[in-house]
Amino acid sequence: MIGHIEHGSNFGGLFRYLLATDKGARIIGGNAAGDTIEQLTQEFNNCADQRRTTTKPVKHFILSFAPEDGEVEDDLKQEIATQAIQRLGYIDNQYVVIEHQREDPGHDWNHDHDHIHIAVNMISLEGQRVDDWQDKRRFEAIIRELEQEHQLTQVAPSRERKQKALTHGQVQKYKRQLRDVKTGKQTQPPDIPISIKLQAAIDAVTRDKPTMTLFIGRLQHLGIDVKPIITATGRKRISYHIDGAKPFRGSKLHNGSFPKLISQRGVNCDPQRDRKAMEYAVNHQQVTLPPEQLINWSEINLSLYLPKALDTESLGKEKQKKTEKALINHSRINTINQSSEKLEKEKALMSSLPLTPEFSPDVIEKQQEYTLTIAPIAYRWLKANQTVRYEAKDNLIEYSQGRLTIKDGEGNYKMIAQSVGVEQHNFQQWQCINLPQNSPGLTQKDVERFTGSEMKDALRELEQKNNQFIKRRKGRGR
Known part of the structure; x- marks a missing residue:
């Protein structure tokens, strides 16, 4: 299961969304007396008014089951929802469990999985505010427990995933473009999200645990403007900039922050040795490296970083091969100019990839x-x-x-x-x-x-x- 938490101040707005007629909404659990938008809004507001110092009493939990779980029974959904919020400490609180159908007119594609929404009042029936410190982390741990207890498909925890998940908007945009390629409305392949390009590039250039100088030079060769900074107080931070988009903070990428480049990826940073390269990077100057130490976009398979559903959806095998090749061409920056060398590398990338060159x-x-x-x-x-x-x-x-x-x-x-x-x-x-x-x-x-x-x-x-x-x-x- 995948969980998501939102919070706010307007119960009316939440219930208008959750009980919208075009979503096939059904109340399948909870302890509230009402069952309409107006009744639930009034009921939850009356309870929240006991503690008016809490300006955001609205908690909205979303639980999405894995597609492999198929159609999950209402009883199991209700049981999981109740156990989840109670383990978070919402024991004496109003809550409603609402199921939405998979067909959703508000999105370009229907859901391929069951999902439920849980509206919770943070103010208990006794007028006390529940402590929601680290709710997100605790919620994820509880989900992992519930998956095991109910023998549902286990999903990797976010801390173990190799990259940050794409936003819903990025996924929808990519799917629209995939559909347009299939129907012939556009000939260009979908735009690879900037976060995926950066993630793939960082993975590729840190594979051999390079020095900070080598790390900077390789990224610059890929057309990525990288800014590593060590402040006078010793604080380390880094940002990445590509394709005219807004700069990405290192913390927004998997193990992309300055400290995690060192602790998790093994980048060797010596402030004295790497000072010149870091100054060059901050001042938008190029760090020169020997050609044999560089990495090119043609060596990075960007499609491996796309969610599985996006990698092949709506495209036949032949079209997919052409699209993967076009994705690399479309996103290549500052690669070597010899056409014969590019062609050979693309052929190698599109075929079964070999193991390390040192093997016979x-x-x-x-x-x-x-x-x-x-x-x-x-x-x-x-x-x-x-x-x-x-x-x-x-x-x-x-x-x-x-x-x-x-x-x-x-x-x-x-x-x-x-x-x-x-x-x-x-x-x-x-x-x-x-x-x-x-x-x-x-x-x-x-x-x-x-x-x-x-x-x-x-x-x-x-x-x-x-x-x-x-x-x-x-x-x-x-």
């Missing part, structure tokens, strides 16, 4: 073979355990936005696979993605472990239990 061809081929053998089993294992992250003694398996990885006990990559769609029998298809340098890769022992009888028996048992649970739940629904 026969080792690369073997790693690709191991990946295509293990990836379907690892993905099936995660689904059977209803999680996106599974940690064992020797391996950590993770899945996020179409990318499946396996790491060893020390956090080194053994496998990176990218989903490339579903074939006719509904099986996920995978391609091998290049590993960072010095990665151990997969071994024959890994293949034997994943394809052995012990794994097969464990998978069969888990999947049988899951199927039995689904049948029982459907039986209760009848």
Whole structure:
């Protein structure tokens, strides 16, 4: 599940939105006496008036279930809503649980998942204000607990995601442009959001834990104006600027702030050594680097950073390949001019990506073979355990936005696979993605472990239990 919290001062405005006739709204739970916009507004306002010093007594929680959960029963939605707000401390408070249908005229696309809204009065029936300190963080932790307790699809916590999520507006805009490409209304590919370009660039240039000078020079070569600043008091901050858009603070990107570049990404910053490069960056001067240390946009697959639904929605396989190529061309900045070199890099990017250059061809081929053998089993294992992250003694398996990885006990990559769609029998298809340098890769022992009888028996048992649970739940629904 994905949770979102809003707060405000106007119960009338909230209930007019939640109970709008075009949303197919249904009240499925709560403790309020009224059931119309006017009745609920009056009822909640009367209670809030007990504590007029609280100017924003409105709490609005949104819970979206994963598409994999299918159609969730009303009883379960109501139970989860009640448990969530009570664990947040809203025990003696008015609340209403409202379901909206998936078809939503207010949006360009219908929802592909069930979702509910919970309107809560922050002022209790006794006139006390509930402490909502760190509600967002606590709400997310509670959601993870409820997913496990009710055997729902587990979603990766926001702190474990590799990038900041796109806003609803960005997703809607991208979908509109995808639709227009399909229908021929526009020939240009959709505009990649600036946040995705910056995120992908930062990931690419920090892969080998560079110095701050190298970090700055690489980003400048990609057309990104970066400003790293250390104040007189020692405070560190950084911003990124691209394509004439507003500058992005580092904190708005995953591990993009100055402190996290150092602590999480391993960027080596020596104030004395890197002082000149930092001054150049602040004054919009170019840091010169040897060509072999630079990274070009043609080496960065931007489509891997798009949410899975946006990456392939409404486009056939052939159109998708052309679009991915166009996305890179459209967003390329300051890349090398030799057309032959660009063509070769684009061909390499659009095909199954090789592993690190230090591997010999026969080792690369073997790693690709191991990946295509293990990836379907690892993905099936995660689904059977209803999680996106599974940690064992020797391996950590993770899945996020179409990318499946396996790491060893020390956090080194053994496998990176990218989903490339579903074939006719509904099986996920995978391609091998290049590993960072010095990665151990997969071994024959890994293949034997994943394809052995012990794994097969464990998978069969888990999947049988899951199927039995689904049948029982459907039986209760009848």
